[in-house]
Amino acid sequence: MFKIAKYIALDIIKSKVVMAYTLLLMAICISVFLTDADVTKGLVSITTIMLIIVPLVSVVYATTYYFNAAEFTELLVSQPISRKNILLGKYIGISSSILSAFLIGVGVPVLLFAFGSTGIILILTGSLLTLCFISLAFLASVAMRDKAKGIGLALMIWFYCSIIFDGLVLVFLYALSDYPLEKVLIAITAFNPIDLARILVLLQLDIAALMGYTGALFQDFFGSGFGIVFSFGLLMVWFVVPLIISLRVFRKKDL
Amino acid sequence: MENIIEVKQLKKSFGKLQVLKEVNCSFGQGGIVGILGPNASGKTTLIKSILGMVIPDAGEVYFGGKPVARSFDYKKQIGYMPQIGRYPDNMKIGELFKMMKDLRNVHDNLDTDLISAYGLDAMYDKAMRTLSGGTRQKVSAALACLFNPKVLILDEPTAGLDPLAAEILKDKIHAEKAKGKLILITSHILTEVDELADDIMYLFEGNIKFHKPLSALKAEAGEQKLGKALTKILTQNV
Ligand SMILES: Nc1ncnc2c1ncn2[C@@H]1O[C@H](COP(=O)(O)OP(=O)(O)OP(=O)(O)O)[C@@H](O)[C@H]1O
Numbered sequence A: 001m002f003k004i005a006k007y008i009a010l011d012i013i014k015s016k017v018v019m020a021y022t023l024l025l026m027a028i029c030i031s032v033f034l035t036d037a038d039v040t041k042g043l044v045s046i047t048t049i050m051l052i053i054v055p056l057v058s059v060v061y062a063t064t065y066y067f068n069a070a071e072f073t074e075l076l077v078s079q080p081i082s083r084k085n086i087l088l089g090k091y092i093g094i095s096s097s098i099l100s101a102f103l104i105g106v107g108v109p110v111l112l113f114a115f116g117s118t119g120i121i122l123i124l125t126g127s128l129l130t131l132c133f134i135s136l137a138f139l140a141s142v143a144m145r146d147k148a149k150g151i152g153l154a155l156m157i158w159f160y161c162s163i164i165f166d167g168l169v170l171v172f173l174y175a176l177s178d179y180p181l182e183k184v185l186i187a188i189t190a191f192n193p194i195d196l197a198r199i200l201v202l203l204q205l206d207i208a209a210l211m212g213y214t215g216a217l218f219q220d221f222f223g224s225g226f227g228i229v230f231s232f233g234l235l236m237v238w239f240v241v242p243l244i245i246s247l248r249v250f251r252k253k254d255l
Numbered sequence B: 001m002e003n004i005i006e007v008k009q010l011k012k013s014f015g016k017l018q019v020l021k022e023v024n025c026s027f028g029q030g031g032i033v034g035i036l037g038p039n040a041s042g043k044t045t046l047i048k049s050i051l052g053m054v055i056p057d058a059g060e061v062y063f064g065g066k067p068v069a070r071s072f073d074y075k076k077q078i079g080y081m082p083q084i085g086r087y088p089d090n091m092k093i094g095e096l097f098k099m100m101k102d103l104r105n106v107h108d109n110l111d112t113d114l115i116s117a118y119g120l121d122a123m124y125d126k127a128m129r130t131l132s133g134g135t136r137q138k139v140s141a142a143l144a145c146l147f148n149p150k151v152l153i154l155d156e157p158t159a160g161l162d163p164l165a166a167e168i169l170k171d172k173i174h175a176e177k178a179k180g181k182l183i184l185i186t187s188h189i190l191t192e193v194d195e196l197a198d199d200i201m202y203l204f205e206g207n208i209k210f211h212k213p214l215s216a217l218k219a220e221a222g223e224q225k226l227g228k229a230l231t232k233i234l235t236q237n238v
């Protein structure tokens, strides 16, 4: 499993995409910190950008790589290696590369310019979000036979989480504005890892109330401490469950 | 002699297309079996089911008496040469061989005959993506033999090889048979199967039409050549 991961990580490092992603993240973080004197505002800006770029790059890159390495997978399946180890090896190889890019691109600048508990929460959340979207990418990849459909599905997942979801929530609120919906809304947030990540960082910043309806609700409902634990736990679910489902699907997949 | 591979009531469909319809067959400890059949008759699918690359809808494959479903250790004893060898594009030939040894954790008792016979060691720095189809086939063949497996499964091994390279491979197959190995070969080149095979298995639309010794087949048809014998038997059956 780790040997497979090693070969994949070495292969990815040779490509320029992950390097470009690292530099892009780093450029964004450094320019935000240099232009904004207020560190907290800087962290909010970085969070906003991170919540768009990190899921998009993670889900699309992981899906593309999965399909581009189809030959490798086929070769491995004919060898005495279990399918579970093949898929987990791929997961570890791909996620360690993308995660390193994030840790270097965002982690290093944040620790340098904004060392503190908020910075650490931001890094943790971004890492977890990366893992969630790679898990979702794997799910899209094992569910589809060809590359175009796989990448299409990956983009749909991102589109749903970052754009459609908010729209749906608004429509929902508007349509049912006569009822007390707070608890329902909190439950709904659990269906979007990006929302969970946003709430996680903003609760830590103690400005959740400023940032949209669900954030305020979370703070009211849980208080900051429990809210953080709760959304952290749910993000873990988003990381682990799609990966487990992918393993099950992959076990029965024809190559 | 106990059978090393047994296939029992194997069924496989892709969507609506029934590719294998209750295939039953078994292969003994040694000898060369030629698997014949028209295009799309299910030869590759049968082979891939034995290797656990295609998951059957029903039925079971046994290797050395144990079911292969959800197991993988048995693949240590199989060398597989795919019909279309596909390898990581960016990898060099040398890196590929090194990686396979590393992944299997086997570094001794390797069979490098084909690597040297095909002069692959002189091309270790070439990337897989830049190789010609035939060279890729040579890599596949060398890889199938590398770990000295008990069983060789070769899916159209000589398709795309130049005559000289094909001759080298045939000699190798004979040599492996002499060591007592079981070798399954699919091929559309009947003269080649005629030279190599001890037994013939004929697949037609997902069913096994017959599976018998080459000599019996020829005797039945009263012909000396496999090509003629096959034509005679198949036209009689219609
Ligand atoms: N993964 C797959 N998905 C869908 N259909 C498939 C798949 N693999 C094979 N088939 C179909 O199954 C049928 C049998 O294919 P198979 O490759 O087993 O034939 P074959 O006997 O090896 O043919 P050939 O002589 O051309 O190599 C074909 O119609 C093929 O299109």
Ligand SMILES: [Mg+2]
Binding pocket: B043, B044, B045, B083, B155
């Ligand atoms: Mg075939």
